[in-house]
Amino acid sequence: MNIEDYVCQFCGRTAKNFVFAAFTCESEECIDAARKERGGPGGHMKRKAEGRPMIIFDDEE
Numbered sequence: 001m002n003i004e005d006y007v008c009q010f011c012g013r014t015a016k017n018f019v020f021a022a023f024t025c026e027s028e029e030c031i032d033a034a035r036k037e038r039g040g041p042g043g044h045m046k047r048k049a050e051g052r053p054m055i056i057f058d059d060e061e
Contacts, residue, residue, distance in 0.1 A: 010034070 006015040008025040010033045015023035022034035039046060047053065 003015050003018055003023065006023040007013065008015050008027075008030050009022050010030040011025060011027065013025040013027075016026045017024045017031065019031055020034040020038035022037065024030040024034050
């Protein structure tokens, strides 16, 4: 997989990273947005511990 074949999910520039289950550019703002969207480090496990689904769909929250 070539990450640069994708675009940043937050600003649309060429992706340089795949972090927090999101393609992002090198911008700290976009990386922070990916972290926030995912729930931070371990956010998916926190959701699981709370009995909530680990995968967030658009109609949730």
